[in-house]
Amino acid sequence: MTAAATVARWGSASTRRQLLAGGSTGRQIAAAVRGGGIIRVRQARYVLPSTRPEIVAAVRLGARLAGPSSAHTYGLWAGFDKRIHVSVEPHATRLARVPRRVVLHWDAPPLRVDAECWRLDIPTTLRQVVAWCDRETALACLESALGQLSVADLLAVFEGESAAARLLASRARPGCGSGAESLVSQRLAGRGIRVDRQVRIAGVGDVDMVVRGTRLVVEVDGRTYHQDPTAFENDRRRDAELLRRGYVVVRLSFEAVTTRWEWCESMVLGALATRAWNPVLPA
Template identity: 50%
Template sequence: MLAAHAGAMTDLAHAIDVLGGIATRQQLLAIGFTGADLTRAVRGGGIWRVRQARYASPTAHIDRVAAARVGGLLAGPSAAATYGLWAGLDPRLHISVGRNSARLRTNVAPSFSDRMTLSPDSSGRPIVLHWIGGGAVPERGPECWRTSFEQCLRQTVAWCDTETAVACLDTALAVANCSPARIFEIFSPASASDRLTASLCRQGSDSGSESLVRQRLDRLGIRYRQQVEVASVGRVDFGLIGTRIVIEVDSWRYHGDRIAFERDRRRDAELVARGYTVIRLTYQRIMNDWPWCERMILAALAAGR
């Protein structure tokens, strides 16, 4: 009997993981578990009850636990990160709650955080609550811990600076199988200013950092093409029109990847051998020292390379 209970707890934790690490009681009952299963799993430590009728698996990300404990959904840029989109540098956790929500808890209980490995970007993050009409947690899913993809995009554009918002949409076009027509449709009910921001997104940026460079080149009035194919080298991130200047952008994932480092040094050498000037911009430079990046680009243009 004990073995059977242990198996049930494992199955229950796995079911919650499939739902994103957080599940409502109604979701779990709908897929065949009973109230007794839930009680037994909580008492046995196989899952955690983070709020009335809200359960987390032991591997749930702490941001999702925080949203569930508050009684809301990860929203805006915080939800964007979970969809694999650019979320900007806002350290706060954005959580949407229904206008009539009550008994909100804006912290993660020590009993949960003590059992979790907190990453530096998750531990002690301030929480921002957004009170939204119709923003109640969906009890039957499909997900009870984040806003829908469409809501996430609209919220990010409404709440974030233009550069962050456009970069989020650029990455939606690149990694989320989202077309420009779909973006137009998603923003059709939005305000005129948000529709204008959404119209600035473009295909071609494979990462948020590439989108930031694209937008900043636009502001400088520099003409370019993205994802340019160079014979025997492959695609480069930016080719400045009328020049042999190439800009390559390293995303944040690049840091510490020795194989990628060696591959890109080889690409750079191949480009130089073919008469190109290569400007490689690291994530840290783009985010923390854009004036330096701008000087390098303008100097290369002034030199007529």
């Protein structure tokens, strides 16, 4: 395996020790650097030319992506904080100059030989998100993590944490296909509107959520929804089937949920005030 292939296997950044363990010799590593296949950004730290800037920034500091920045790399909800959060070990030394957009934290656990050198693991990431972020962002992150962890595993992550952190973890419910769905569910709950998630409807399939006691379906489109014409057409068919079965459908875009929530809320409240208040009828 080439040095560049080893770096890629570790997620686009690796340590010298990991390169050596991958079969590269010191001479081969040096040759890969001279040839431009890998870049040495810090003593014993290497990245690819294509490595994302936030990863390079973390590795160059001798840090790892942390909290919401790390969550984003795992496909978890990370909120709207555009800064780069990185973490170093409490007694770290020889740090490079911290760039303006980088937030440095001093709580990273020791780097294991078999761990990625550019981001923290999921359990540590989740604990940081709960500690650093607002409640809505933290709960959305935890609920998006339930696509990768079981409920029991998630609760275990917070054993030994504060009572507030354990309570928040206990409120995370599975069934959210995205962080935006969690935001919708949380915000509707704040208005006293409870929903059931991932409800299976005969002839249609699973829908994102149904307001309890009604036939109001709320669907939340993903960030890249309009880039997939097949998904777009399939959802038009599903909406028609739902209407034929007596359901009212409110479809919210990612952009609307994250930037125009008042409008989204008015759509749901309007539907509840008109056609969707009827008790659920047999399917």
